[in-house]
Amino acid sequence: xxxxxxxxxxxxxxxxxxxxxxxxxxxxxxxxxxxxxxxxxxxxxxxxxxxxxxxxxxxxxxxxxxxxxxxxxxxxxxxxxxxxxxxxxxxxxxxxxxxxxxxxxxxxxxxxxxxxxxxxxxxxxxxxxxxxxxxxxxxxxxxxxxxxxxxxxxxxxxxxxxxxxxxxxxxxxxxxxxxxxxxxxxxxxxxxxxxxxxx
Numbered sequence: 001x002x003x004x005x006x007x008x009x010x011x012x013x014x015x016x017x018x019x020x021x022x023x024x025x026x027x028x029x030x031x032x033x034x035x036x037x038x039x040x041x042x043x044x045x046x047x048x049x050x051x052x053x054x055x056x057x058x059x060x061x062x063x064x065x066x067x068x069x070x071x072x073x074x075x076x077x078x079x080x081x082x083x084x085x086x087x088x089x090x091x092x093x094x095x096x097x098x099x100x101x102x103x104x105x106x107x108x109x110x111x112x113x114x115x116x117x118x119x120x121x122x123x124x125x126x127x128x129x130x131x132x133x134x135x136x137x138x139x140x141x142x143x144x145x146x147x148x149x150x151x152x153x154x155x156x157x158x159x160x161x162x163x164x165x166x167x168x169x170x171x172x173x174x175x176x177x178x179x180x181x182x183x184x185x186x187x188x189x190x191x192x193x194x195x196x197x198x199x
Contacts, residue, residue, distance in 0.1 A: 051078045052069050053068055053084040055091060062105060062106050065111065066108070066109070067113050068111070068117070071116075073122045074119035074162070074163065075112040075113065075114070075117060075119060077118060077167060077168075078122045079133065082132055082138070082142060083132075089148045092149075093148065105155070108149075108175070109159055110158045111161070112168075115161060116162035116163055117160040117161065117162050117163060117172065120165050120169075120189075138198075139198035139199065142199040143198070146171065149174045150175070157175055157179060162183070162184055164185070165187045166189050167199060169189075171199065
């Protein structure tokens with residue numbers, strides 16, 4: 001069973017796991033999985049939060065939680081959010097090497113806020129001058145970030161409550177485990193848009 005309880009989400013699963021042939025990833029196939037947000041977490045969010053990625057530690061720094069927050073766009077990633085995610089991953093690399101927590105089991109949860117995981121790239125963002133506007137540079141940036149998450153020497157879990165679409169579906173593959181609530185979906189929509197996964 002998986003049982004993690006940070007302040008604003010609990011994941012409970014009694015799961016049978018299967019390994020992906022192509023990557024060292026594990027996906028849950030379970031009938032007793034629940035991913036939910038507590039009502040208290042909603043009250044602490046600003047009414048119209050600006051796009052951001054947060055990193056919080058719980059349980060004496062043995063649990064790290066990355067939260068994507070862009071509720072107006074179903075947590076679609078802006079370029080600034082990609083930069084924030086990069087900075088948080090660098091902090092997680094230091095955290096994973098921290099000798100003070102070496103005797104504790106360490107877990108990373110990657111999740112979205114507001115009932116959605118991630119809708120991919122936010123194509124209506126205003127960061128027109130950002131270096132990541134260049135498709136090749138964005139792909140290189142996010143490939144590096146997701147590879148860093150995948151290589152962290154901790155148990156990593158993507159918690160999907162809602163939809164993971166396009167780049168959001170790609171992002172979900174960088175962790176060891178993926179857990180979904182019953183209403184959640186993962187959609188690789190690249191082919192229908194004449195694109196291919198890049199992360």
